Amino acid sequence: MRLPRARGGAFEERYWTPVNSPVLGEDGQIQYLLHCLEDAAARGSRDAEQQAERERLVAESERQRRIYETALNSTPDFVYVFDVDHRALYANDALLKTWGVTDVRGKKWMDLGYEQWHADMHDAEIDRVIATRAPIRGEIPFTGTNGRRIYDYIFAPVLGPDGEVVAVAGTTRDITDRQAAEQAIRDQAERLAGSDRAKDEFLATLSHELRNPLAPLRNSIAVLQSSPDPGKSRPVLGMMERQVNHLVRLVDDLLEVSRISRGTFSLRVERVDLASVIR
CATH class of the missing domain: 3.30.450.20 (PAS domain)
Structure with a gap:
């Protein structure tokens, strides 16, 4: 189609795209046709813009997909x-x-x-x-x-x-490793609680054992004070010596417990006389 230019009076050639649309009546029959012309150049430009926008949206969608997949897969x-x-x-x-x-x-x-x-x-x-x-x-x-x-x-x-x-x-x-670590902590806590109970039982027993030598020591002292014959005192003195030694060993045991509680206990390898240990 040749159209006059806006300026200069010359003509320019333009291409148009016809679009025919039926207009129906109430009975569904065609009453007339609506004929429209669309500038093909303008339509092509619009289609190109729409295509460019679609490509931009696809590229942006693909970029977002890569971001999300990288995050999820990392x-x-x-x-x-x-x-x-x-x-x-x-x-x-x-x-x-x-x-x-x-x-x-x-x-x-x-x-x-x-x-x-x-x-x-x-x-x-x-x-x-x-x-x-x-x-x-x-x-x-x-x-x-x-x-x-x-x-x-x-x-x-x-x-x-x-x-x-x-x-x-x-x-x-x-959470397998986490549960294993939590179980290890619980087991350690149970072992520590068992050690505390054993220590308490040991101290209770030791306290009882410490009381036992005191009574004969008191009685022996009373006998020595009341006896005028020193010869009769020798057996009593021997018994007192044994009880005192027993008390010393018990006190040493208490000191060892104290060292264990403070973490200062250490083992030392040395030769010993087995007979003296048994006695």
């Missing part, structure tokens, strides 16, 4: 999404490795190596999240490519624009 925790029919939509690299698969899309729990009871439990939990729109948390053992481990997991609802649950997202963390 964590040792498991990240995954299941639809409302209990079929997997996504799993990060750590979980794919544990499941021993390269793609999880469309798979259910049983397809991923779960036992029946385990699959039934997670199916029921997904249904509960969908029904309540609230997250749930639990701990469970699972045997994957890295052996039997203990996992802590959370299922959370993914809500659509209308507020309905459209998927269930989950994160899972391996």
Whole structure:
């Protein structure tokens, strides 16, 4: 089509795209046609702009996808999404490795190596999240490519624009080593409590043993004070000497306990006379 230019009075050649649209009456029959002409150059420019915008959005979406996937795949925790029919939509690299698969899309729990009871439990939990729109948390053992481990997991609802649950997202963390460390701490605490009880029993017994030599010592002293014959005192003195030595050994034992409690106790290797130890 040749059109006059706005200035100069000359003509320019333009291309137009015709568009014919039927206009229907109440009976559904065509009453007339609506004929429109669209400047092809302007349309081409508009199409090019729209295409450029689409390409920009695709590039931005791809950039965001790479960012999110890098973040999700850099964590040792498991990240995954299941639809409302209990079929997997996504799993990060750590979980794919544990499941021993390269793609999880469309798979259910049983397809991923779960036992029946385990699959039934997670199916029921997904249904509960969908029904309540609230997250749930639990701990469970699972045997994957890295052996039997203990996992802590959370299922959370993914809500659509209308507020309905459209998927269930989950994160899972391996807590096997943490539980082992906690158990080691509990075992150590029990051992320390046992040591304290043994020490208390030892001190109680030692206190009782310390009292036993005191009575004969007091009585011996009274006999010596009342006896005018020194010859008769020798047996009593011998007995007193033995009791005193016994007390000295008991006190030495108490000192050893004190050193153990303060952490200053040390063992020393030396030769001893076995007969004297037995006596």
